[in-house]
Amino acid sequence: MDYSPRDIEQKWKQYWEDNEVYKVSNHSDKPKYYVLDMFPYPSGSGLHVGHPLGYIASDICSRYKRLKGFNVLHPMGYDAFGLPAEQYAIESGVHPAVSTFENIARFRKQMDNLGFSYDWSREVMTCDPAYYKWTQWIFLQLFQHYYDKSAEKAMPVAGLVAHFEQEGNSGIKAASNQERIFSAAEWANMTPREKDEVLMNYRLAYRKVTYVNWCEALGTVLANDEVKDGVSERGGYPVERKPMMQWSLRITAYAERLLNDLQELEWSESMKAMQSNWIGRSEGAQLFFGLEGSDEKIEIYTTRADTIFGATFMVLAPEHDLVAKLTTPKQRAAVDEYLSYVKTRSERDRVSDVKAVTGAFIGAYAINPFNGAKIPIWISEYVLKDYGTGAIMAVPADDERDRRFAEKFGLEIIEIIDKSMHPGATIEDKVGVMINSDFLNGMEVLDAIEAIMQRIEDMGIGKRQVNYKLRDAIYSRQRYWGEPFPIVYDPDGVAHAMATNDLPLELPELDDFKPASGGVSPLGRATDWVNLAHGWKRETDTMPGFAGSSWYFLRYMDARNEKEFASQQALNYWRDVDLYIGGTEHAVGHLMYSRFWHKFLYDKELAPTKEPFRKLINQGMIQGVIESVYYHKEERRFYSAELAKAMDTNGFAEIPVHIDFISEYGSDESYLSAEGIRQFKNWRQEYQSTEFVFSPGSDKFYTKSEVGKMSKSKFNVINPDDVVAQYGADCFRMYEMFLGPIEQAKPWDIKGISGVSNFLRRFWGLFFDDKGNFNVSEASPAKEEWKILHQAIKKVSEDIERFSFNTCVSAFMVAANELKKLNCNKREVLEPLVLLIAPFAPFVAEELWNRLGHEGSIHANGQYPAFNPEYLKEDSVQYPIAINGKTRGTVDFPADARKEDLEKAAVELEMVKKWADGKTIRKVIVVPGRMINIVIG
């Protein structure tokens, strides 16, 4: 019988479903193993060939661990809230839930087609009220907790209130933005509204006015990582800074732990580096400067307190509170002009011209606390309101930006570090000897930092301070398709948590999804839903995309629990994710927020581990090839690529072409044939009568090919279904693995797939005779056959353990080639081989296992074959013989030959004598079992 993937894959897919082969229990004596994929956003374009790369790898690991005797949790779900569905709803009027469920159904079908071993009984969707009930619940926990720096964990706000009632807010070490110290009496006198505002400064989920990334086109606020190069990541719309009342999460409270605990994770160095850069910890000093003719003080933050004698001016962020107070009447006009300039500057402008130096003098002077020097105060947009204290002492001699600023505005520069002993050291390097710096003179920089820090603390003008780049995460979105906040406001505007019993708070029905006016979410239109009795109102914002994805890995452990987000039994059994596979694009956002939520739940003793994801593998992107034609903008004609490139390409627009029309797709020679041009014109009616300019004598219209993202808008999406239809899922799976290391990005290229397809046929053929009858012999294998088997077992299991799946596929090919050569059809060799290949090609393995006479599924009942090194032992070893390190030939020696004997024998070899002719043998190096090198000179 011929290998027919279509039939066997259909058959076993059905069998797996009918028999719930992949259903996992939370009660087992077996050791646990949790393999997780980053769940997808169910986009309208469906799965392309890039998505499954990680899913295949994780599926191989899951199946492998299962055969190795582990109880494996391997779930899948959908990150189903999100902007695209809502944008689509605005355009088409289709409810986001409807399009989302359609997309999910499509994704599910595509995934089933690939033979994954997911336990679908645990499927989660973040937009399902049964799921987001618990997202809301965790949010309320965050709302009702603050971070206590003494206890180094989250504590209930109720305890904080009790403390305020007893002693005010002194004596509390908490992560907060409460600046004012108040007494118990003052607390007692506060109005509910005032108390609410104070508590908001402590809560882990809190509301405050923040400068946010406002995206007018999307009508919503975006998180920092949803903005790329000043435009929205989804849609590419402009983003501007705008102050708005927003919910935020106090992730900064966990900055230190998020940084320190990275150490214990088995993540790539680059991934850890990205996280640690994002957290951006720095050690420095918080320090007060007095002002001339004023009692006010300016608080600054610096990591280079040693350079204070070189501080010749100060710079405040334009938004700094003191700017209005300190500006002198004389400078008022100049300052106002500068402030209005800053307002016109979007985040995008600031990012794009980093080198431009702008600023204004406000007329006031600060006093250097060490030498009484009068230093002018400026404002400039290069100082950020949100970092440190929003104010710096500028040291033009030792800071690149300060120097540029001083040069532009003609400010004094005092050299304070002699770097002559360190040629090549840059301005940023902390090396050299202090000069012009009073009591610091002659000290090395690092000593000087320590010395002045001590002095600052002794003088009581400042203290050591650790700062982070990490910002609190803005948590409000003015959108419909997200989790509603379980928060109600009383008539005073005080926020109250909804009762847990009333969760989930479901989204109201709407038929218009456009934002309401004034930056209010579409929920503002649902007046019946928003307005409650006695003047109470609901929150109209919804939660951001990362809300549901920050804890979904815990929900899988006990996905249908209606009483808790997951039972303690389930949490304590599965604990954490042993292997997490996903793309790097989530390096900072999702992984950081998940770690934060997990740590919070750990503090509450609701999660059993400090970290959620022990081992992380980042699969590389599979890119597509974008094909486009050159359109001459003035002549309004298309030019063949080789012609266009010879001309000034600026005059051309590149019009993307659907890859289905292209001949030789993906090669350098890709072109449109006459038929392709016809299809193109049909597809883009507006070019119906546009002329195509060819090279003289050529009938090929060449297109431009470039490697890039697979996307619907580039018309280059390759659907795995098409590949599976032609070659089968087993072949598709093995081919994707065969392409190269899982972590590397690579362009999709179908050319090599025939090699894998041939291999599967050959593998299948081992079990059948010439007439196509199943024919497996019970004879005992020869030594050589055992060796082939055990070489494969060794190689494949070692390589799975180190996630080197491409070399596993090679190992299978080698084994099949060699067994074929020996015409081996012996059960004792073939049966273990079927088990070995089962994680990679689950359908073929299942069919052959069945034909070998086994009942039930190989994936449920099989046992991974054990490696026995006895079979690899050889009587003799082939030694490479090198002369002066260059291999000149090989000679067989007995495997147990002693080193001394080998040395003697080697010198006697004909070939060695030939090379040594006329010269002396100086040294013989023997590495037993490996090689022999003879040094001649």
Added chain:
RNA sequence: GCCGAAGUGGCGGAACUGGUAGACGCGCUGGACUCAAAAUCCAGUGGUGGCAACAUCGUGUGGGUUCGAGUCCCACCUUCGGUACCA
């Protein structure tokens, strides 16, 4: 700029702790089968020279360590990813 990853045949890639560079696959060349083609099977395939044995060069570039370097060290170049006035 800074941080990280990577540069190996025509192509995807292998070589795990320094020990026969190019496994495996694609492609290409030749052959078998066929009326023919496809499919399949067999053989060959880094460059140069040679009928051949063999020689010689060869892992981004330049230097170093070593009996021996794709692998370790130093300097540089290129590509990709992240980040960007962070005081």
